[in-house]
Amino acid sequence: MTVKSFSNILSTHDHSLPMYQKIKEHILEKIAKGEWRANQKLPSENEISAELNISRMTVNRAFKELTEEGYLFREKGAGTFVAEPFQLIPFFELMPISKELAIEGNPFSSQVLRLEKAQDSHKICERYFESRDNESLFFSEILYKNEKTPLQYEKRYVLTTFAPHYLTQAFHKACSTVYLQTLSPILSQKHTLEAIIPNKPLSQLLEIPNTEACFKVVEILLIRGKIISYAEQFYPASRYKFHSKI
Template sequence: MPAAKYHSIKQFLFNEIASGRWTEHQRVPSENELANQFKVSRMTARRALQELSDEGVLLRTKGLGSFVAPFKSQSSLVQVQNIETEIVQRGQKHTAELITLESRESDQEVSIALSLPIGSPVFFAALIHYQDGQPIQLEARYVNARLVPGFIDQDFKQVTPHEYLSKTLPLTEADHIVEAALADRQTLHYLKLNAPQACLQLTCRSWTALGVVSYTRLTHPGTQFRLSSQSAVN
């Protein structure tokens, strides 16, 4: 029973945030308040709060309580350009292969990233980007279907998703997480890698004035791609 209650509390908290009823930096019920509401121990309530904190959904501050985490960062040292533009600027040829383009219902991860209720309509696109015939990027992108209803009808062999979104709804802001990730079997296949190796993986969210428009994971062979940034030194 405690396990079922713990999941119920966690789902309740998440739904209030994903639906927009609780906004950024808003205080959420305390361990005691949740324990009384769901008739469970404080330990059960604490587990739900702590796991949402570990997942980046909540911020917990000792002595103050738990708060809805910000949905976007304020700045980024890394600027991610359209992959086609980068390749062309290097004097090489860009081509793309569309793997998947379909409608889906958002799961918990996608709902949090796009600030949507669970089960909201989203579009999913997966592509391989090539540089002179060599796969250089695996793109997996979720798009808010309400904001960009025409996304599902595009020919992404002719225009990249990034370029289409930029022209359709000018992107005003983005955040990026850069990390090393060991390629799984599917990634090895798509990027034509002969053996497991570390890849450079960027997880990105893009905003327009109307809200979060896309949530994307970009995976590159670690030996064939690098990021650079430039900033002023005071």
């Protein structure tokens, strides 16, 4: 790649934008115009820094950011390449139930059905916590309502060591998810979304006919990869829809 692809970049003495920004925009323009196509190799950091008479670190910053933004990909020892154009992938947000109702300004109430030390913690640890230790667990069953309409039934296990005061909570202002999130700033989480047909007790709890489906959300909370809570949440599908963002 000996072609001078960057020579028409504005002079180094134009300080309206930082140099790495100018490089980024120049590259994006080439890609947008189709001048550089997917999987095509870009000039190396050394070539560009030599051509523009700037430091390699500056070129590196431009390349690194464009890579993080998904426009390029890099291979150690090989080079930097134009990435495949990406598609708009729609996604659905899932907010904690209390947060969601609060945002919409709806009243929120919770009915604690059970809140106790778990009996069969050994089995639960093995099944849901990926742990062979018999760790001590709390168990809760909560029904969250919008005004008087059930919106979510949740059963949850929590490590007692993580949330020692869990049993004293009323979950009046915040749902269990939000409560646990406040306990640690470094909580991470995984969710799985399924669709199910509720069994009879569940449909009675949620006050829906058993001809109606439910969303089932499995929520796993982790700290540095260790599971500290496992929950299953059920939403009546008639009262809950996901709308895509983007």
